[in-house]
Amino acid sequence: MSALGVLLKKELHATFTSPIAYAIGAVFLLVMGYTFSLTLFFTKVANLTYIFHQMYVLLVLLVPVLTMRAFAEERRTDTLELLLTAPVSTASIVLAKFLASLALLAAMLAASLAYPVVLGFYGHPDWAPIYGGYLALVLLSCLLVSVGMLTSSLTENQVVAAAASLGIFLMLWFADSAAYLMPEPLDVFCLNLSLIGHFTTFVRGSLFLSDAGYYLTLSILTLFVTTRVLADR
Amino acid sequence: MSDRSPVIAARRVTKLYGAVPAVRDLTLEVERGEILGLLGPNGSGKTTFLRMVTGYLSPSTGTLTVAGHDTVGEPMAARRHIGYVPESVPLYPHMRVREFLAFMARLRGVARSEVGRAVASVSERLAVADVLATPIRALSRGYRQRVAIAQALVHDPQIVILDEPTNGLDPRQIIETRRLLQSLAGERTVLISSHILSEVEKVAQRVAILLRGELLAVRSVADTPDLEALFLSLT
Numbered sequence: 001m002s003a004l005g006v007l008l009k010k011e012l013h014a015t016f017t018s019p020i021a022y023a024i025g026a027v028f029l030l031v032m033g034y035t036f037s038l039t040l041f042f043t044k045v046a047n048l049t050y051i052f053h054q055m056y057v058l059l060v061l062l063v064p065v066l067t068m069r070a071f072a073e074e075r076r077t078d079t080l081e082l083l084l085t086a087p088v089s090t091a092s093i094v095l096a097k098f099l100a101s102l103a104l105l106a107a108m109l110a111a112s113l114a115y116p117v118v119l120g121f122y123g124h125p126d127w128a129p130i131y132g133g134y135l136a137l138v139l140l141s142c143l144l145v146s147v148g149m150l151t152s153s154l155t156e157n158q159v160v161a162a163a164a165s166l167g168i169f170l171m172l173w174f175a176d177s178a179a180y181l182m183p184e185p186l187d188v189f190c191l192n193l194s195l196i197g198h199f200t201t202f203v204r205g206s207l208f209l210s211d212a213g214y215y216l217t218l219s220i221l222t223l224f225v226t227t228r229v230l231a232d233r
Numbered sequence: 234m235s236d237r238s239p240v241i242a243a244r245r246v247t248k249l250y251g252a253v254p255a256v257r258d259l260t261l262e263v264e265r266g267e268i269l270g271l272l273g274p275n276g277s278g279k280t281t282f283l284r285m286v287t288g289y290l291s292p293s294t295g296t297l298t299v300a301g302h303d304t305v306g307e308p309m310a311a312r313r314h315i316g317y318v319p320e321s322v323p324l325y326p327h328m329r330v331r332e333f334l335a336f337m338a339r340l341r342g343v344a345r346s347e348v349g350r351a352v353a354s355v356s357e358r359l360a361v362a363d364v365l366a367t368p369i370r371a372l373s374r375g376y377r378q379r380v381a382i383a384q385a386l387v388h389d390p391q392i393v394i395l396d397e398p399t400n401g402l403d404p405r406q407i408i409e410t411r412r413l414l415q416s417l418a419g420e421r422t423v424l425i426s427s428h429i430l431s432e433v434e435k436v437a438q439r440v441a442i443l444l445r446g447e448l449l450a451v452r453s454v455a456d457t458p459d460l461e462a463l464f465l466s467l468t
Contacts, residue, residue, distance in 0.1 A: 003340065006336065006339040006340055007340070010336055014325075014327065017327070077323055077326075078319060078321040078323035079323040079324070079325060081284075081289055081319050081321075081323060082317075082319070082323050082337070082384075083340075084288075084289055085287040085288055085289050085312060085315070085317050086312060086337075086340045086341055087308075087309045087310075087312040087313045087340075087341060087342060088309075088340060089309070233289060233290050233291060
């Protein structure tokens, strides 16, 4: 097993035995189950567009709580010094924490697959927006977790890390609104920075490389910056 | 690297925090199998120097080599030779002792097939075998210190670095830690820091005295009958 594998095993164990993970999972599934049932009974329409937007909101609110400990806790307890003086690359440490958080979100999303199964069983849903929606949620999770890890790497205070992540998520969410106030070409830049703008196209069932590229590029860039923050001592 | 070359070599090392120097123009060599004590009051730059040797901090200027490897140019190669116990004794409280030692062994490159043997051997030596199944959060201060030293030795490193290893220990634990460090002499190179002169004097073969980031003197303990007087005169 490589150093990344050893670190990932430790992070997965820490993530999946943490009460925070179970609280986040429980809140997510309870709220989504309630919303799904309510929407289905009222509209009698076999699509998940509304549900995907609910998941989007919940992820924006819950991911800061999930990622706030990542580095802030290691910094506070000085265990970060143990990791950073071991013969492993900083990138491996960052990637292990990123993948462990992503695994928890993937497990939550996997549990929510019960909703399309129910729709498929009782109705005839259009599957393209459902595939697109789940792909968008995975890509969104990558970006949110990477930003959450960056803020956690900048402080040893978990609350500060969570608040900073939430602030960044909300700024990105409403970036398209700010576009109306900006002169050219900044308006296009703000429009393209929008978290929700790239999400909505997936949920409609349209797949554009530019939308996937937005999430992947920003995720990779943020993970790289996190690595540099930790390496710069 | 030949057997006669220094295991740790610092040449004109300076570490700046902003414009403030924590370590200034420090040149020091540590020989193979030697126990060298860094002595100085709080804020003298001992921890900063140790952190540079471990690769946790990078020198602002100067070069530092560990087992012939530059700590900035070849950090991974340098770190493989080091076992390190930071001053704050950082451990993962949710892990059991066995799990923690196995994790640190794997992280430091011990082969999976060798981990069990390495953990058993180091836990026997550090007298923590009876708490291997105990969660770290349930351990006393003395046991935590021993587990911290065990994680530094589990991969059988050439160099062991301990920052204030007797801080917060009771007299019995201090004696045990001292005996352990003395037992490492000859087989490993040990670098320890302390602000307690009597502790360093009992363990180290040489002492390096630091003040405000500057190296004031390096003396053999055997050749310096009144280390206390020397320390007072320099600081």
